[in-house]
Amino acid sequence: MTELAAVKAALKTQAVETPSWAYGNSGTRFKVFAQQGVPRDPREKLADAAQVHAVTGVAPTVALHIPWDKVDDYAALAKYAEDLGLRLGAINSNTFQDDDYKLGSICHADPAVRRKALDHLLECVDIMDATGSTDLKLWFADGTNYPGQDDIRERQDRLAEGLAEVYGRLGDGQRLLLEYKFFEPAFYATDVPDWGTAYAHCLKLGEKAQVVVDTGHHAPGTNIEFIVATLLREGKLGGFDFNSRFYADDDLMVGAADPFQLFRIMYEVVRGGGYGPDVAFMLDQCHNIEPKIPAIIRSVMNVQEATAKALLVDREALAVAQREGDVLEANAVLMDAYNTDVRPLLAEVRGEMGLDADPMGAYRRSGWAAKIVEERVGGQQAGWGA
Amino acid sequence: MTELAAVKAALKTQAVETPSWAYGNSGTRFKVFAQQGVPRDPREKLADAAQVHAVTGVAPTVALHIPWDKVDDYAALAKYAEDLGLRLGAINSNTFQDDDYKLGSICHADPAVRRKALDHLLECVDIMDATGSTDLKLWFADGTNYPGQDDIRERQDRLAEGLAEVYGRLGDGQRLLLEYKFFEPAFYATDVPDWGTAYAHCLKLGEKAQVVVDTGHHAPGTNIEFIVATLLREGKLGGFDFNSRFYADDDLMVGAADPFQLFRIMYEVVRGGGYGPDVAFMLDQCHNIEPKIPAIIRSVMNVQEATAKALLVDREALAVAQREGDVLEANAVLMDAYNTDVRPLLAEVRGEMGLDADPMGAYRRSGWAAKIVEERVGGQQAGWGA
């Protein structure tokens, strides 16, 4: 196989998981702007996700969020997904929207609240059993707003205890993916604020526990690709929550704010052996002002473009320049791949996959956008509160 | 008058404006945790504000937010406030919660949306006429989330045009206070992102236009007291929106995150001649997880403590050390005031004002907290969406 053929083959196997909640309404603390045609239940979210997969060919799975995607029969939901050409992906827990969680969930000072949160997490594993999902993605909003509000260290003890119980419940082939976040919604101290904390907990839990990198969850100036390289080296990178941000956790379309950073991240993934089924590539975004389905298509394409560029890096030439300490040449080798316009290559790949070369155009021409506006009238639109 | 007597006299004249919305519910994009006893209309907010003034003696005015505080008869509301021992303060506009404002208000590309926003702003001046408020506080959520989304420069042109129309409507003794904000809810570009932009617009508008400094609206590392000193030097500091933050616009209690910074700000206010009626000292906070009235009392006290320390700086000794280039001594003079425990002094001041030395205790003993929980049952609690 020629090198280009290998790149194309790799691109054809790509799988980007889209999140059910990105098809629903979202917003800021100031306002949620509702959009027409937004899904009203998990099946309609899956129907939208199927459109994304239909035009991109690389978005075969959909992450669920419990309770936003609560249904009576998860096996039936999985079957429905299958009929749409999809599979259900990671199960995302929610321990931040019940009134009891005002001061935390599994880190709360009150054992009753911790128990309630843990029961929810265990229920999520039950759901995984029903859906066949392999990944339990845990993000905790736990933290404090004011110095002194709670004991930082005891909260770590409670966290460790809770995680251990959930970990013990995991079946074969199931993983616990622990997400960290720099700030928000807790403003003073977050209980899992950085990769180091997530890593330390996962290490103690065992092999089935890995860290998730959300690209929007870091302090300004943080070198994310360094974290990616380090976690891969430690065998502890479980996956990504992709999105992009200019300042806080903006949850914009991945690749929109800093496409060069996305490329550097994907390069470390490829270089570190993380391009494959063991690392989950998920989107976690909010399309507050732009139409949701096309925004997700664009996001999937942005990941593809960054991946294509990462795969095109001449690693032999790079290794030579690095070994020789040729700073400018090593940088130039990397930039050469980044500066390449990979859109024609991806159009070709799509053609070979039997897809339209232009996913955005294909979606536009499909009439789906008009159809859902017309059909999805009445009912309660899906959103973060539903 | 001795120096200490002068400090006490100055502290007795302090006036901190509390915002009506801080008495209602607020939260993050993830969750609004409702609290018991929260006001259901502007009068109940004023009743709560009266408690704050009753125990602190330095919170005589309340800022309104339109439409959250919309009433049929503003003169009657003003009278109601007066009966409670309060006055109505600044009128705050809202051009971010109508569906039409998804892509902006007075900076929107569509003239119809701009007109609608402007009409709202003009209505706010009408309300000022009715309430006797002197300050129109303008914060614009306008901005863009993605590069290219709109033309940065044309948005400035529209902003200038809109502001000019509002400015032209101001009566004698009325001011326009323009707020800037680094980010949120727009993530890529904000139309009034920094003091420089606000200043440039105010300069062109004229003498009645001044800049408001919200202490939570800056990039990390920004020296806020420098901005305060500069705006005072330019005669363009209109007031403060006080709160505190660790990372983004957290809207925590003022002085909670960095009390030393608050002291430095108050020192520049005092040093620059800004301690007086021309600079409005307003709170703009969100008490998401803590009870609201005591949080506001604490905030007022934090401002008082920072002010007391600022007033205690030995400015003569400071000037000598500065002139001599004695870095350590100049810093030590400032720190000496900061390190002073001013709580006994403030207790004394309160005693001389006929108040309880301990405002938090006085509020606790008043029984107000229990009373509102009992009485305010049913109805729609006030919040950002109401």
Next chain:
Amino acid sequence: MTELAAVKAALKTQAVETPSWAYGNSGTRFKVFAQQGVPRDPREKLADAAQVHAVTGVAPTVALHIPWDKVDDYAALAKYAEDLGLRLGAINSNTFQDDDYKLGSICHADPAVRRKALDHLLECVDIMDATGSTDLKLWFADGTNYPGQDDIRERQDRLAEGLAEVYGRLGDGQRLLLEYKFFEPAFYATDVPDWGTAYAHCLKLGEKAQVVVDTGHHAPGTNIEFIVATLLREGKLGGFDFNSRFYADDDLMVGAADPFQLFRIMYEVVRGGGYGPDVAFMLDQCHNIEPKIPAIIRSVMNVQEATAKALLVDREALAVAQREGDVLEANAVLMDAYNTDVRPLLAEVRGEMGLDADPMGAYRRSGWAAKIVEERVGGQQAGWGA
């Protein structure tokens, strides 16, 4: 002229000024790593700069730094430059390396130090008269390390007074370009920390005073293209000091850290009418670990590539999408230009200018690097301290 022809024509007129000091040694506070072949005097710096211009065709001027480039006969130096196909560019002052400037220069509390600094600035205008330079570029390291160290406001008064005297000395066709910087080497308060401060001073000085944007001199998260658009709208953008940074003022090669940001900046320049002789495009970089001449060539090429992409933006299509509030399409129009590989276009432009299509290769093949290593033996290498 077709559109592409217009783009090419515009690219051929580009002029990027390289700084004499970037050809000398530089480093961090931890270590300056000397390089072989580094110039030992201003003439050798010019000789290196001539190599950059020879292979890129768009680097015709060289900025001087006084006293680092002090010579007895500036007219002779200008003549020497001319013989090399170059012109002398902006004169950069230095009021930070004399022992007297430990606590500041024109903002210093001591009038004698201020006088000394002002005399230096006036001398720089004398040098401009001799060299024919039109731009006096002023960067002040002035500031304080500790709260209280000096009076923030008085320092502004001294700054204003000093700038006014220098401004009064400017001849016809001469400008004062005022640079701002967020932090370093002063750590607590910098006397010209942001564009707002520089703008306010320039406004009072008059038309010959304009602001310089150094792309590395901002707080994290700052939207630099917004500042560019705003200054152009105000007629106050005098020029750029280009470089790039990941966290602080790293002074890396422009376009190396965030090429997308450089593109957005260049787009606002083009869109705002700033692409032309009135806005100076200067580099201000430190090549601490990479060879200096090729790093400067690469930097010039990076500016060219960003400019080419900015010129390729389909502004009509963009305006339509913006007017229609089509967020994704507007963003896509911008990204379409950014994602274009403009290297073939620039190769063509170079060919039409009679240059080698590959400036880096041309320089490598020229043998200059080996020549200067061989010839420049002995003497004192140029650096920041010399």
Next chain:
Amino acid sequence: MTELAAVKAALKTQAVETPSWAYGNSGTRFKVFAQQGVPRDPREKLADAAQVHAVTGVAPTVALHIPWDKVDDYAALAKYAEDLGLRLGAINSNTFQDDDYKLGSICHADPAVRRKALDHLLECVDIMDATGSTDLKLWFADGTNYPGQDDIRERQDRLAEGLAEVYGRLGDGQRLLLEYKFFEPAFYATDVPDWGTAYAHCLKLGEKAQVVVDTGHHAPGTNIEFIVATLLREGKLGGFDFNSRFYADDDLMVGAADPFQLFRIMYEVVRGGGYGPDVAFMLDQCHNIEPKIPAIIRSVMNVQEATAKALLVDREALAVAQREGDVLEANAVLMDAYNTDVRPLLAEVRGEMGLDADPMGAYRRSGWAAKIVEERVGGQQAGWGA
């Protein structure tokens, strides 16, 4: 023992290590301002350190930096220290100032450079054997300036290999303290950029390897006390490099920029059982513009004041409020300690220790400052380059 007596007893046992290099000249990349009376050799540095200990009573040890403090006979140096009432503290390595280290030291691509760096580190352990120092403090300037410059992951492999060799050389009672740093002097990627990386390496090395927290080495917004609490919980906090900063690694006097943060850090130290001999409290500062000895005295006092406040926290009341979820009361308990003016208490403690109540005044009156200016004439002043 009463509670206050316990606090006083704890304060009397405090030990803050001062760094030999803080007595010498330092500066920024722009300029090193030399000061009169600065030491010219390690003995003179120790003589200055003895003054700090004489007036504070809590600065009994001095950290050395190799090669800046290289001497022929370390045992003699240790004896000299002893005669001054001091002990030699941590040995700090330097692998960043040799020309060979331009692209790194133990992470360098070239095995010969790595060997050289390792030999230096091993030599530092030899010195520890001679001086009786127990701590080897390792800070690596290693990193890259440009994406692609070197392989991030291979550098980690080299780092691990190098650390293992050094670790193996440690004797009984000797520790390796690994420091992390967010950025500088490498601008793109630092090889030990955060506590997570340092922790992961120390974990693999073994019990004698622990992490050092330099308070200036974090991204903006980082909650340092969280890291302290976490490392103590993991048994991996080896010590502190104290200093303070407003934006980057400013190396200002500890407690000067954010005294509230220092208090919060010291509270977590006390609460987490880290107040004792197992955690080294070291200063690592640069007194660029202020006189060095008094700046260090002030810094030691600032640490004392923060410690006193931390010891005064009413932990029982705090635990009650935390358990009850009383956000405001818990915060108030903490703030009550912070707002206490502990200077009278520390004056008392000093009196009981037989010291002057006013260390700054005692130093001023000692005449030492004038004496060293007079006596230390000629020779080469100590600085970072020496």
